[in-house]
Amino acid sequence: MGISIIKVPDVGEGVAEVELVEWHVKVGDLVKEDDVLAAVMTDKATVEIPSLFDGRVVELGADIGETLVVGATLLTIEHAGEGNATASDNEAAAASPVAQKEPEDKLPEPAPKAPEPKLPPAAPPVAGSARAPRAEGAAPLASPAVRARARAAGIDLRRVAGSGPAGRITDGDLDAVFAAGPAAVAAPKPGRSRREGAEDIRVVGLRRKISESMSLANARIPHITVIEEIDVTALEDLRATMNAGKGDKPKLTMLPFVSAALCRAIDQHPEINAHFDDDAGIIRRHSPVHIGIATMTDKGLVVPVMRHAESLAPFELAAEILRLAEAARRGKATRDELTGSTITITSLGPLGAIATTPIINHPEVAILGINKMAVRPMWDGAQFVPRKMMNISASFDHRVIDGWDAAEFVQRIKTLLENPALIFMED
Structure with a gap:
């Protein structure tokens, strides 16, 4: 039998270290080649590490939440044939408490039995x-x-x-x-019981990445948020009509129309579709519109990227949003699908609020938040009429986007969403 060390692999793109976020095995487990041993996280993507051998896990090399450099020991496996560990590695593994095996005919000595503490009775007898x-x-x-x-x-x-x-x-x-x-x-007596104690939850994996990203954005970007109400009655009528004749196409939600309106507004305001490298003092304006779609998953918030949104029609936008959201929720989104956005849309869907103050996805310079829709009485000059209203909240990096430009951009979004035919008209 040999002992082999499975090391943290090079996951590419210059990544030098990863965070261990999940073990799929424990000491003593039998594994087969290609079985997933652990999951590690880079700056955004989660990578599963497979076994290279059929064998038995004899030692784990790190705890959940630890940062490991590429090439570091992840775990050791005992398997048939010659191992890849050096002699010193084998001696260390053999000496490790988790690697030692007792002879099969020798039973472990029973631990001394400590006296059991006497617990008070649940309730004293009163009879x-x-x-x-x-x-x-x-x-x-x-x-x-x-x-x-x-x-x-x-x-x-x-x-x-x-x-x-x-x-x-x-x-x-x-x-x-x-x-x-x-x-x-x-x-x-009926009533609420008092609770005691607290639970410590270590911040690891995606939650740590979200925390770091939000802290960076909030610390380095002076935000200005503009909130505007939008009459989406006409847009909702158009959406219902298009969905009625969609056939086997995906159902249109509000997001494809907002994405299309965002692309059209950027045509007139290219300064919004940019990154700000504040260390180098460079603003990089992007020609393609790569929209990040903030997506809630079981493990936290991720932002898959809809590339070249400016070239997609509404049903194509809907299909791509659906595909990316599903990949993100299943943890199958690739690194390329989770990086490279030039502007982000965030929405709480049916849980949306009256207004929000979204935090910019660094190093972008703007983010568009979609709030909940509600029927409200609106004055038409002669009477109050029911209209479908929705607020949008747009945050901007005030270092590079002036308040006037931010307000103009929001008004352009408002005009497009209130007059949806303009979204599809050629300039």
């Missing part, structure tokens, strides 16, 4: 009997007359020890309760 109250959840035994007396006195029979056969509660047991004071076994 004149040595019996303890019945096990938790067991129904009390009592005659209808005894039950009636207990109900009238507010006595909880589940806390009364019975002296009769099989623990049956007798009138004498109730008399003993009355003598001791009925408050001792009264049914608990």
